[in-house]
Amino acid sequence: MKNLQFTPRSLFVALPVAVSLLLIALATHAADSIPAPADVAAPPASADVTSSGLATLVLAAGEGTDSPLPTDRVIVHYTGWTTDGKMFDSSVVRGKPQRLPVDKVIDGWEEGLQLMVVGETRRMWIPEALAYAGKEGRPKGMLVFDVELLKILRVPDVPEDVAAVPADAEVGKKKLAWKVLRAGTGSTHPKATSTVKVHYTGWTIDGEMFDSSYTRGEPSTFPLDRVIKGWTEGLQLMVEGESRRFWIPAKLAYKGNPKGPEGMLVFDIELVEIVKP
Numbered sequence: 001m002k003n004l005q006f007t008p009r010s011l012f013v014a015l016p017v018a019v020s021l022l023l024i025a026l027a028t029h030a031a032d033s034i035p036a037p038a039d040v041a042a043p044p045a046s047a048d049v050t051s052s053g054l055a056t057l058v059l060a061a062g063e064g065t066d067s068p069l070p071t072d073r074v075i076v077h078y079t080g081w082t083t084d085g086k087m088f089d090s091s092v093v094r095g096k097p098q099r100l101p102v103d104k105v106i107d108g109w110e111e112g113l114q115l116m117v118v119g120e121t122r123r124m125w126i127p128e129a130l131a132y133a134g135k136e137g138r139p140k141g142m143l144v145f146d147v148e149l150l151k152i153l154r155v156p157d158v159p160e161d162v163a164a165v166p167a168d169a170e171v172g173k174k175k176l177a178w179k180v181l182r183a184g185t186g187s188t189h190p191k192a193t194s195t196v197k198v199h200y201t202g203w204t205i206d207g208e209m210f211d212s213s214y215t216r217g218e219p220s221t222f223p224l225d226r227v228i229k230g231w232t233e234g235l236q237l238m239v240e241g242e243s244r245r246f247w248i249p250a251k252l253a254y255k256g257n258p259k260g261p262e263g264m265l266v267f268d269i270e271l272v273e274i275v276k277p
Contacts, residue, residue, distance in 0.1 A: 032093045036085035040144050043125040054108050055125040062120030062149065068113050070103040073153035073215045076113075080145045088139050097150055099217065106131050112147065121148040153217045158207040162266045165247045176230055177247040181268065184242030188274060190224055190235050195276035197221045198235070200269045202261075210261050219272045228253050228260075235271065243270040 043055035050056075068074050075097050079090040091098045102113050108126030116122055124145045132138035165177040172178075190196050197219045201212035213220045224232045230248030238244060246267045254260025 032090075033087040034079050034090055034092060036081045036087065037123065037144070037146070039123075040081050040085050041083050047123075047125065050111065052107075052111060052130060053127045054111050054130055056112055056115060057123045058120060059123055059146065060119075060121040060148075062117035064117050066152065067115065067117055068102050068149070068152050069154070070110065070114070071155060071209075072102050073099055073155070073217075074102060074113060074149060075099050075151040075153065075217060077148040077150060078145055080139070080143055082139050083142050083144065099153070099215075101215070108143075109145070109147075112145075113149065116147070116149045118149055118152060121146060123147075151217065153215055155209060155212045155214050156201050156268055158203055158209065159245060159266065159268070161245075162203050162207050163205050169245075169247065172233065174229075174233065174252060175249045176233055176252055178234060178237065179245045180242065181245055182241075182243040182270075184239035184271065186240035186242075186274075188277065189237065189239060190271070190274050191277065192232055192236060193223070193225050194235075194274055195221060195223045196235055196271060197273040197275050198269055198271055200267055202265055202267045204261050205264050205266065219270075221275055223276075230265075231267075231269075234267075235269070238269070238271040240271055240273060243268065245269075 047055040047057040077091050077097050079087060079092050081087050102110055108124060108130035112124045126143045128141050131143045169177040169179050199213045199219045201209060203209050224235055230252035234246045248265045250263050253265045
């Protein structure tokens with residue numbers, strides 16, 4: 001097995017579990033606070049209210065009609081207040097947007113984000129039952145958030161043939177199997193020592209996605225001699241611009257390594273660039 005510490009950040013690690021809204025501390029210095037909106041105490045009559053009790057008001061219209069799905073990640077700017085006007089968190093104050101998994105945030109955010117489109121800013125009044133439900137160390141009561149949806153990071157759907165190698169796949173000597181999903185535009189292949197830039201998503205054969213560069217919003221770059229054997233072998237078959245689906249047997253994946261998912265793995269890989277031939 002190769003040295004896995006140089007693989008893409010989460011290639012062999014299950015996605016982190018986020019049980020609360022934010023993956024950062026909820027404390028911000030009062031001097032850095034953003035003034036609370038005038039309607040922070042209660043939603044106005046013009047707000048839309050869902051059957052769950054979530055109230056929202058569009059502050060700035062977005063673009064298009066595509067809204068986040070529960071399986072998506074999103075990049076957002078936001079500020080949160082309690083109903084007495086105290087700001088308790090803000091990505092705006094920190095000057096850095098936050099990337100969040102839609103299905104791993106508090107219920108009010110999960111529901112509210114799916115109402116939005118990219119570029120939209122929306123104010124949400126989230127009842128306590130859809131927020132932190134009285135948990136210790138979390139803001140109490142109804143919370144108010146201004147949320148701007150900057151980008152949707154969509155992970156590809158689970159392939160229909162993820163459970164087993166299909167009959168029309170090609171199979172190499174070491175039982176690595178593949179199908180070309182999209183032809184490339186180049187003619188040069190990476191070497192075992194090349195550094196490549198790729199977009200990818202990985203699933204177990206039961207359809208569980210365990211890692212994807214799409215959740216980070218940018219391709220990953222790494223040397224081919226520092227990844228699992230199936231990747232080292234498979235990427236050398238590809239050219240720039242090409243996308244392939246690989247079925248990687250356990251012996252070419254993480255067999256015997258407790259940090260990696262077990263069994264055969266399936267990856268969709270797009271070779272974006274050969275960074276270092």
